[in-house]
Amino acid sequence: MLLDAGAKAAPPAPPGKAPHAATSSEEAEARAHFEEGVARFDKREYREALEAFRRSLWLKKNRNTMGYVASCLKQLGQYDDALEQYEEMRREYPKLPAKIEAMVSADMAELSGLVGTLAVAGDAPAGASLFVDDRLRGRLPLEMPLRVSAGRRAVRVEKEGVEPIRTTVDVRAGKENVAELVATSRDGWLVVSEKHNWVLHVELDGKHVGVTPWRGLVDVGEHKVRLHGFIWEEALLACDAPTTVAEHGAKVASSVTTASVRLYEETRVVLGAEEQDASLRVESTPTGATVRIDSKAVGKAPWEGRLPLGKHEIEVSAGGFFPAKQTVQLERRKQRELSVSLERQPDLEAEARAARNRKIGVGLAYGVGVAGLGVFAVTGGLALNRLNELNARCPNKQCPSTEAGNQRAAEALGTAATVGLVVAGLGAGAGTAVLLLTRPGDGERRVGPSVSAGVGLGGFEVRGRF
Incomplete structure (x- = not known):
């Protein structure tokens, strides 16, 4: 021990030198604090003495004062700090007198047996402050293990914005001890x-x-x-x-x-x-068609909006028209305009109604024609028979009065035959006109009847397909 508890006076000045006299107000104040420290030390008021010696050191660095500080720390059980104080004293005064050097060496040897080293492992966040027994000992990561007095030590790590991590360590003298930190909340800051x-x-x-x-606490690990x-x-x-x-x-x-x-x-x-997008405008004929982009309805044409860059499938549809699809490639800061003309769909129901009407019209017309032909054939044949009979009974076309009734009957049959023939002609003409005027246009299905008429061997002939 450099200075023991029973010391009665200040340590002697270096050999061959008289006590140093104060040459300034700071030196006088430093000397006053030093003397107060000695007085407190003699009374074993080590904490108060330590404060007085430190005030003296703050005003003027002195080898004797540093020795007293180390002695106070040893008496207070702060063996690690006392050892560090002796080391600092040796750095400041590397050529100590032999007697003082011997005393310092003996004290440091004793203190070395009372301390161990402390390393920090586990959840040790960089930049955090490390406290041992509520005393700040540095920031993590440590350059080297700390020297800590033996005994049970409270270790705490603090960092702004996060929950402190605490643990206790039984420090063994002369050994390397490890404080394993385990955080209660495993978070980190992401900015x-x-x-x-x-x-x-x-x-x-x-x-x-x-x-x-944005800044927030997130779980430790990888995040997208x-x-x-x-x-x-x-x-x-x-x-x-x-x-x-x-x-x-x-x-x-x-x-x-x-x-x-x-x-x-x-x-x-x-x-x-x-x-990530470009402008697209879609117009349609007819207007008001529904616009779908990538299978999603976006509105009615004309439509304009912004879409992600790349390929998109545009579909335009309207009732009564075939839908149209087109793929467009959108490029950065370029506007695309798309004009779509829809093709009208055939009205199958209307075509069916027209076909039915054609069928009925043609059937009626040709039916009338066929009926007229029938009347013509029957009445014409009867009229021809009557005329042949009259010609046989009336030579030189001079008929007696008794044949007047037969003459009138033959004339009536001839008139009926003529009317039947006219009706047949009108029916055939009307049916043909219906076929020609109402025939299906290009692209339409022929759903109506197919009818043909003509005169063949043996009489007037009508052929048809419905």
Whole structure:
């Protein structure tokens, strides 16, 4: 021990030198604190003595004062601090007198048997403050193990914004001891920003968590981060940084990146968002057609909006028309215009009704014609027979009065035959006119009857297919 508890006076001055006289007010004040410390030390008031010696050292560095500080720390059980104080004394005064050097060496040997070393492992966040028995001993990570007095020691690690980590260690003298830290909450800080200072939505592991710049506590480990949103086109062209979230405009997004978050540490991620869409305008004939993009209905034509870059399938449809599909390739900052003319669908029900009407009309017309032919055939034959009989009974076409009735009957039959023939002609003409005037147009199905008429051997002939 350099100075024992029973010391009655201040340590002697170095050999061959008289006690140093105060040459300034600071030196006088330092001397006063030193003398107070000696007086307290003699009374075994070691804590008060330590404070007085430290005030003296703060004003003027002195070898004797440093020796008293080490002695006070030893008496207070702060063996590690006492040992460090002796080491500092040796650095400041490397050529101590032999007697003092012997006393210092003996004290340091004794103190070395009363301390151990302390290392920190486990959840040891970088930059955190390390406290041993509520005394700040440094910041993590430690450059080398701490020297700590033997005994049960309370170890605490603190870092701003996170919950402190606490443990206790039974420090064994002369041994290396390890404080294994285990955090109760395993979180770390994640800071996300956009390199253009754009205010965009932050997507963390597929969930929206806020807007840039964003900072929050997340679980330790790897996380997927992505930015997306809109930028007003005016700001995009002017390269201005917006201060609020835009709900429309040019669509922008970043690629997905992986952020590795460590316990209680701050991980910074800076992402660059790029424009992700282009303008498209769709017009249709007829107007008002439904527009679908990638199978999703977006509105009625004419339609205009912004879409992601790349290929998209555009479908335009309207009632009574065949739908039209087209694939377009959208490029950055280029507007595409798409004009679609729809082809009208055939009205099958109307065609069926027209076919039925043609069938009925042609059937009626040719039916009348056939009936007229029948009347002509019957009445014509009867009229011809009557005329032959009259010619036989009336030579030189001079008939007696008794044949007047037969003459009138023959004339009536001839008239009826003529009418039947006229009706047959009109029916055939009407049926033919219906076929010609109501025949199916190009692209229509022929669903009506097929009828032909003509005169063949043996009389007038009608052929048809319905």
